[in-house]
Amino acid sequence: MLPTSQIEVRRKVPRAVREPQMLDAAVRVFAQRGYHGASMAEIAEGAGVTKPMVYAYFGSKDQLYLACIEQAGRELRNALEVAGEERQLERRLWRRLLAYFEFVGQRRDEWRVLNREATSTGGPFSEQVARARGEAIRLVAQQLEEAVQAGGGTAPASELEPLAHALVGAGESLADWWVDHPDEPVEAMALRLMNLVWLGLGDLLEGRLWAPA
Amino acid sequence: MLPTSQIEVRRKVPRAVREPQMLDAAVRVFAQRGYHGASMAEIAEGAGVTKPMVYAYFGSKDQLYLACIEQAGRELRNALEVAGEERQLERRLWRRLLAYFEFVGQRRDEWRVLNREATSTGGPFSEQVARARGEAIRLVAQQLEEAVQAGGGTAPASELEPLAHALVGAGESLADWWVDHPDEPVEAMALRLMNLVWLGLGDLLEGRLWAPA
Amino acid sequence: MLPTSQIEVRRKVPRAVREPQMLDAAVRVFAQRGYHGASMAEIAEGAGVTKPMVYAYFGSKDQLYLACIEQAGRELRNALEVAGEERQLERRLWRRLLAYFEFVGQRRDEWRVLNREATSTGGPFSEQVARARGEAIRLVAQQLEEAVQAGGGTAPASELEPLAHALVGAGESLADWWVDHPDEPVEAMALRLMNLVWLGLGDLLEGRLWAPA
Amino acid sequence: MLPTSQIEVRRKVPRAVREPQMLDAAVRVFAQRGYHGASMAEIAEGAGVTKPMVYAYFGSKDQLYLACIEQAGRELRNALEVAGEERQLERRLWRRLLAYFEFVGQRRDEWRVLNREATSTGGPFSEQVARARGEAIRLVAQQLEEAVQAGGGTAPASELEPLAHALVGAGESLADWWVDHPDEPVEAMALRLMNLVWLGLGDLLEGRLWAPA
DNA sequence: TATGAATGAGCCTTCATTCAT
DNA sequence: AATGAATGAAGGCTCATTCAT
Numbered sequence A, B, C, D: 001m002l003p004t005s006q007i008e009v010r011r012k013v014p015r016a017v018r019e020p021q022m023l024d025a026a027v028r029v030f031a032q033r034g035y036h037g038a039s040m041a042e043i044a045e046g047a048g049v050t051k052p053m054v055y056a057y058f059g060s061k062d063q064l065y066l067a068c069i070e071q072a073g074r075e076l077r078n079a080l081e082v083a084g085e086e087r088q089l090e091r092r093l094w095r096r097l098l099a100y101f102e103f104v105g106q107r108r109d110e111w112r113v114l115n116r117e118a119t120s121t122g123g124p125f126s127e128q129v130a131r132a133r134g135e136a137i138r139l140v141a142q143q144l145e146e147a148v149q150a151g152g153g154t155a156p157a158s159e160l161e162p163l164a165h166a167l168v169g170a171g172e173s174l175a176d177w178w179v180d181h182p183d184e185p186v187e188a189m190a191l192r193l194m195n196l197v198w199l200g201l202g203d204l205l206e207g208r209l210w211a212p213a
Numbered sequence E: 001t002a003t004g005a006a007t008g009a010g011c012c013t014t015c016a017t018t019c020a021t
Numbered sequence F: 001a002a003t004g005a006a007t008g009a010a011g012g013c014t015c016a017t018t019c020a021t
Helices: A015-037 A040-047 A051-058 A061-083 A089-106 A108-115 A126-151 A157-180 A186-205 B015-037 B040-047 B051-058 B061-083 B089-106 B108-115 B126-151 B157-179 B186-205 C015-037 C040-047 C051-058 C061-083 C089-106 C108-115 C126-150 C157-180 C186-205 D015-037 D040-047 D051-058 D061-083 D089-106 D108-115 D126-151 D157-180 D186-205
Strands: none
Touching: A015 A040, A015 A051, A015 A061, A015 A108, A015 B015, A040 A051, A040 A061, A051 A061, A061 A089, A061 A108, A061 A126, A089 A108, A089 A126, A089 A157, A089 A186, A108 A126, A108 A157, A126 A157, A157 A186, A157 B157, A157 B186, A186 B157, B015 B040, B015 B051, B015 B061, B015 B108, B040 B051, B040 B061, B051 B061, B061 B089, B061 B108, B061 B126, B089 B108, B089 B126, B089 B157, B089 B186, B108 B126, B108 B157, B126 B157, B157 B186, C015 C040, C015 C051, C015 C061, C015 C108, C015 D015, C040 C051, C040 C061, C051 C061, C061 C089, C061 C108, C061 C126, C089 C108, C089 C126, C089 C157, C089 C186, C108 C126, C108 C157, C126 C157, C157 C186, C157 D157, C157 D186, C186 D157, D015 D040, D015 D051, D015 D061, D015 D108, D040 D051, D040 D061, D051 D061, D061 D089, D061 D108, D061 D126, D089 D108, D089 D126, D089 D157, D089 D186, D108 D126, D108 D157, D126 D157, D157 D186
16 A cells, blocks of 8 residues: 555645635535535535534535535636637537536536525525526526527517526536436537527527417 | 314324325425425424324335325326327427426426436435436437437437437426416417427437537 | 332323423523533433423523523512512511522522523523513512601602612522521521611611711 | 834733733623633634633633632722721721722623622632632621621621621622613712611611511 | 324534644 | 644534334
8 A cells, every 4th residue: 555645634734725625525515415415524524624624614504505606606607708708609609518518527516516406495595596597597598689689580589588598407407418428528518509509599580480280 | 062173183084185185295395495404394294294194104204205206207297198199299299398387387396396306415216306307308209209200300319318308408497487487378388398399309300410610 | 229210210201291390400400500501411311301302392492591580480479479468568578588588498499590690691581580680679679669658768769779679689698698508597597688678777768878977 | 014013913912911911801701791601712802812822821711710700809809908998997888888889880890700600600610709709708797797896786796697698799789780870970889888788787786686576 | 093202313503622833 | 922723522403203102
């Protein structure tokens, strides 16, 4: 057994180092067990400390959970923003889908914390989670509106919001499927969603509607 | 002692009556609070009985939760099966979407239990929830396959599964949106999804694919 | 070792029996350790049960403490009321002092809970304790007022309140001394206070005042 | 780096300065929250230092509490001693009462620490508190004995101790009342107690006793 | 069939106290 | 002289679960 000095549990680590460690552990545990199922003890252990340290740095379970959500949201937002610099509409959408799946693929835990228990189990923070999700959806809706205007589409504006919901849901669900098919490359995932969105959107935005006979 | 039979909480109620009462209460509470947040005490109270009765009938919290999921799944399946009797493909899809949104609209609690904490919180039952969800998705995939064959489509079969995932996710997300817009009629909801599915699918199934430049 | 069946810990005792047992234990522990020093575990153990039972019956530590104070206050009030039926003023005062010391002597713990931490350590209930103490003092003040009127005294009414405070304080302190001198009979204690009160009062009520030279 | 010496919290402050600061903070917190309710963290913060400093200077919470009691006792003793230089008995008593109320009025916190939780919460220091209180009472008893001897009184010596207890209790309770009536001047407070003591004592010391019919 | 009484285990939180710098 | 980092131990409270009636 070689000494695995890198993993070794260090003592008296400065806050700037410990705090992220704790956040990471928290994200991991919250993602796996959900808010109620997660225990502060497990989180602390996962960070290599005892509970009082977690409380010293984050105050309470609620605040820790909030910190997780906020971090996850911030990171997703960053990823999408970078992808949003693309000028052309079609390419921008493609870049964003790529960024989204990259985020989901690399930070699976963060993404879980962000989406798990979203509207449910009403804690004092489900509000916060819902807001983060809402932001994403609004971003999509706005993107759709630009597409409509650019393409001279005839789709009524009021329809963009539910459409955005549907697309986001499709993306999340695809991401879930990805978890069980880890060999799929990012591009394949983004491509799938892009196809559904772009081709399907094509008809809609041009005013072609389906109607029951 | 005058008989006050109307108000009085009935005792010695036969099993066939008590069990559904409990299941209803359980669905309600699980839907509102999530698995971990729900307490057996609240469920018992909601059913007008004491905790030992709940245990006598369902054995444990896990088993009770399972019973809820199973019932919800069964009911959704029934609704969809009835809708599946339609012969023509396009109409069958439309009927099924209608049935789905009718189920969601009328039994919101059941639907919540079915979708909440779906893949997460890895308990001994997330497996069961996943299975119920998997069935729905497989149904959709199968439907898609029929569509491909009927239309002489060129879409590869391996793509149908992820596509089904995306569509189911879109449906769930739309249903979520519906919760905040309760005035929307069922048909409008089903129509939205049908448009996305059918028109979007049109291109896909005919082999038209989008590809990055 | 003879079996001490009477002390034996009984199981499944009805609430009407358990609740007072718990209250007794609580009074004992609160009296000995003070509110903050008392632990629910020790109280539960003292009552021969586990903590959840205490919570089932009293809800929280605060409420349990309140229940103790209320019971103690009620019992002291009862004792004093019975003693207040005496017609003649002087005898009534004497009877009340006797009753007071009897209460203190027999229910030392209750009395401690009532007087300990009275104005201090401000919990959400120090208010309640203060009120109980305030009642006693007001009773004394009222008694004094009757004495003034009956005796045609000239003492200003505004002085009665602080005087009552002083007398109550004297009584409590004497009761404290009694704890270390348990052989003293009740009458001797009451007599001591009576002497201070009645003789000292004599001059005051007749308008004889001391003044610095 | 511009010097901001006035606002900046000073470091490397000599022991002679830091220790009283800590003691003051401790007295304040103990007075407000009681022994158990006070936290070392709050005390440290109140003194503008960190907890390890408090431990370095006082060793433990118990010892710190003791130090507070001792300081308070010392200060009260000093005040009373100065007042005891008066030759004539009556005037000496008057001066002492004045000094007592001056102490209570000016150092309310110290006085609280001295009287709060006095005999209760049986920690390792209630002993110490009791001793401080005992000293005060003995002082009063001794004063009473001198009065008896000077006046040729007939009161038995064994009665002086409980009497002293009663008087001290009356004083404390009056002081409590004062807290809620802060506009009262010191002299008025001392006068009230002096009246009760001196006039009431008059009869007692001259052998006039009340007895139940 | 139905329940009041009871508990073991666990969770969130806090606190007095110490170590390494 | 002083501190940020860290912890063992305990306390209040809740919950799933069972027993005796």
